[in-house]
Amino acid sequence: MTEYERLMQCCEYVKERISSKPKIALVLGSGLGQFASQIEVQESLSYSEIPNFPVSTVEGHEGRFVFGNCEGVPVAVMQGRVHMYEGYAPQDAVLPIRLLHMLGAEILFLTNAAGGIQAGMQAGEFMLITDHISSFVPSPLRGANMEALGVRFPDMSKIYSERLNQIIRQTAAEHTIPLKEGVYLQTAGPAYESPAEIRMFRALGADAVGMSTAIEAIAAKHCGMEVCGVSCISNLAAGISPHPLTHEEVKEAGDKAAPQFTLLVRGAIAKIGKQI
Numbered sequence: 001m002t003e004y005e006r007l008m009q010c011c012e013y014v015k016e017r018i019s020s021k022p023k024i025a026l027v028l029g030s031g032l033g034q035f036a037s038q039i040e041v042q043e044s045l046s047y048s049e050i051p052n053f054p055v056s057t058v059e060g061h062e063g064r065f066v067f068g069n070c071e072g073v074p075v076a077v078m079q080g081r082v083h084m085y086e087g088y089a090p091q092d093a094v095l096p097i098r099l100l101h102m103l104g105a106e107i108l109f110l111t112n113a114a115g116g117i118q119a120g121m122q123a124g125e126f127m128l129i130t131d132h133i134s135s136f137v138p139s140p141l142r143g144a145n146m147e148a149l150g151v152r153f154p155d156m157s158k159i160y161s162e163r164l165n166q167i168i169r170q171t172a173a174e175h176t177i178p179l180k181e182g183v184y185l186q187t188a189g190p191a192y193e194s195p196a197e198i199r200m201f202r203a204l205g206a207d208a209v210g211m212s213t214a215i216e217a218i219a220a221k222h223c224g225m226e227v228c229g230v231s232c233i234s235n236l237a238a239g240i241s242p243h244p245l246t247h248e249e250v251k252e253a254g255d256k257a258a259p260q261f262t263l264l265v266r267g268a269i270a271k272i273g274k275q276i
Contacts, residue, residue, distance in 0.1 A: 003091055004146045006052050010095065011102045013050055018043050018103075020067035022076035023276055024269060025097070025105035025225075027216065029081070029112035031255060032232060033062050036079040038262055041068040047082075047096075054082040054092040065096075071266055073273030076100050083211055085189035090140035093212075094219035098149065101223045107164070107272060108220040109265070110213050110229035115237035117198060118182050118207035123236060124257050126264065127180040127208050128168055129160055129229035133201075134214035137188050141222055150222040159221050164228035164272065171267035177260050182207025184231055186214035198237045209237055230264065232257050 001009075020042055028035055046064040047055045056063035062079040069075065078100075082093050097108060114127070121127075145152045172179040185201050187193060189211035193201070201209055208231045220227050 001052075003143065004148065007095060007098055007102070007146075010050050010053050010099050014045060014065075014099065014103065018045060018067055020074060020076065021104045022067060022074050022100065023105060024073055024075045024107045024109060024272065025078070025100040026075055026109045026265070026269075027078040027081055027097075027111060029212065029232065031113055031234065031252070032111055032258070032261055033079045034258055035262055035265060036062070036066045036077045038266065039066065039068045039070040039075060039077060041066055043067045054088050054095060056080040056082050057086050071270035071273060073269050075269065076103065076105055081212055081216070083189065084137065085211055090138050090215050091143065094140040094216055097216050097219045098223060101149075101220065101225055106225060106276060108216070108225045108227045109269070110216055110227065111261075111265070112184075112210045112213045112229070112231050113234040114184065114208040114210040114231035115193070115235055116208055116233040117202050117237050117240070118180060121180060121208075121233050121236065123233055125178055125180055125233045126172070126257070126261070127182050127184075127231040127233060128165055129184045129213070129231060130165065130181050131160060131183045132214040132217060133183060133185040133204060133206055134218060137186050137215060140215045140219045150224060154222045156218065156221060159217050159227055161226045161228055164226060167271045168228060168230065168264070168268045171264055171271060175260070175263045175267060177264055180207070180233070184213060184229065185209045187211055193237060198240065208233060232261060
């Protein structure tokens with residue numbers, strides 16, 4: 001079975017069980033999954049129910065799609081994502097993104113928990129992703145190109161939509177939510193980075209680091225989706241943080257950031273919905 005045949009199989013299965021037609025797809029990162037309870041839920045579907053679909057194994061990632069309305073906008077929420085460090089190939093990790101596009105989503109709103117590299121960052125802050133560095137992980141576009149989705153050599157000069165970024169900035173300002181901006185760098189994980197690696201990443205221009213997101217943005221851009229992303233700075237990166245890094249710290253930071261995260265995402269979706 002080719003990757004495209006697999007995608008079509010998953011799409012047909014979901015369409016038979018879900019009547020929702022999402023306009024915006026939202027991916028919830030570590031510690032941010034509770035946002036799914038904030039929408040007007042119509043339907044949900046566990047990843048494990050879908051044939052040949054990757055299943056999230058990380059604590060704090062529910063592993064299901066939630067379909068419904070947020071501020072009157074039809075949305076599909078990924079309550080937990082799959083990562084390469086779980087043993088999945090890049091093509092597996094982006095399969096959910098491609099599926100959501102085929103279900104009708106025109107916009108991808110990515111979120112994640114990330115380690116802060118930018119000078120002056122504090123745990124619990126948000127960073128608007130303006131660009132990314134994906135050079136440390138394999139491209140999800142390797143292999144036979146899915147011509148039905150996009151071109152062989154897609155342009156990546158403007159991955160993150162300035163139109164959507166401006167909406168997120170306006171929403172943050174209206175709710176007096178501090179919002180950093182910067183470049184996100186994806187690593188393969190699952191080990192956290194060494195202090196020497198963080199120094200290298202900073203020299204390369206990275207402002208935050210994590211183990212997801214960039215390949216999802218690439219796949220979304222490839223198939224014509226408009227992309228935006230926000231990182232929740234869950235901790236300061238190695239060599240900057242005064243203590244060892246743990247996944248529990250990441251989840252705790254997500255819990256603390258949840259109220260402001262909800263305001264920011266709901267407000268941004270409401271504004272985006274008026275323009276689509």
